[in-house]
Amino acid sequence: MKNTIALILAAGKGTRMKSKFPKVLHKVGGVPMVEQVLRAVKAAGTTRQIVVVGFGGEQVRDYLGERAETVVQQEQLGTGHAVLQAEPLLQGASGTLLVTCGDTPLVTTETFTALIDCHEKSGAAATVLTAHMPDPTGYGRVIRDDKGQVVKIVEQKDGTPEELAVDEVNAGIYCFDMPLLWDMLHNVTNDNAQGEYYLTDIIGMLVSSGRVVSAFAAPSYDETLGVNSRQQMAEAEQIMRRRKLDQLMADGVSIIDPNNTYVDTTVTIGRDTVLYPGTILEGQTVIGEDCHIGPYVRMTNVQMGDDDHVQFMYAHD
Incomplete structure (x- = not known):
């Protein structure tokens, strides 16, 4: 395995949680969501773990202690902007950057490992974790060409009716080759409905420059469910606890x-x-x-x- 560094995006406020605490510190399966993610990426063989913090950043840093490096995103200007905050820590680094989210606690170590392995074997500049979602509303759609190659990812607010009919969605988890990633990120603009810097724009930029973008589908869409509300947290809790019970019975x-x-x-x-x-x-x-x-x-x-x-x-x- 090439050198692989994990970057966990955990700066969001989580407005729909209606909480005074950072979203990623809410527990699923008895463990804060960011901790569940941190454990999984460590077990997948990553050599460094960096967490991007923002809202409630002091609390998140205090919780993590020395178990992960942290960097601050002062303004939440999108996922592309969040990743860019880690560039100073990774100057001169080569290998793979695994970018994941602190509010997707259900992704298993096995899926992270398979995603990294797929990325390395494909020789791609970027690899996207995808899922086939029964109801893809709200998720970015993965758009492929007639040969099955990934050509772009379209956010819900920016998609055409045809694009939004696609049920393969972006899980918000990627592998990127460094240092190519940083060159691309500096060229991302915020010309979109949200006025944010989307990390997903890099996919189209890589394709336009003739580079290969691959995709790896999660074994179950359940793994990729994000937590943005108390209702979604309860759903994640059910899945996580059932997994634990199944493991105990086995x-x-x-x-x-x-x-x-x-x-x-x-x-x-x-x-x-x-x-x-x-x-x-x-x-x-x-x-x-x-x-x-x-x-x-x-x-x-x-x-x-x-x-x-x-x-x-x-x-x-």
Whole structure:
């Protein structure tokens, strides 16, 4: 694998969240969204991780500590402008820049790894993560030519009726070759309905200059869902928690009623343990083997040995 650096865009205010906290610090699966993304890109083999912060930037930096580098986007002028803020940190860097979003916490390590691998094997100047969305409204559409090559990405507000009928959407996640990216970004304009500098404009610029742009489709569109509201956060929460329960069951844990059992992604449970309805396990909880948990148990940051049986209980730390 070539040198790959991850850039996580996390500067947005998230107006629809109606929150005084930065959107990316809201939790999905018991972990802040930006942390879920950070863990996934680290596990995918990236050598550096940089987070672009803006609204509530001090809080995000305090949370991240030394686990990632940060750079500030003082004004939110679009995704292209956000990426450009990292240029001073990456002067002279070569290899691949993986650009992703701090509010798409469902993308798996496996998908990030496959996207990077696709980019490197294709020899493309840029590779776009796409998804086929049942309802693509609100997403940028990926427009291909008759040979299937990516020619441009059109935002919802700028698309023609024919373009907006396309169901393949841009997930907002890319691999770019450095340092070519910076040359292109300096030529992006804000001549669009939003008056913003779109990172997506680079795709058309690369195609116009004769360079190859490839695309990799996520295995499931669920992975690419962004979180812009409390409703979308609840949907992401359901998906993340079901993944965790499926993983636990695959590892030998019995779950009587998955629809009424809630386990954070950070929880560890031994095999042949049984979880009864109404069980809520949070934080760094560790449960041994052959335990019976529930019904109606909530535990946060609790360590439990083997062959323990508890019900109708709350415990923490």
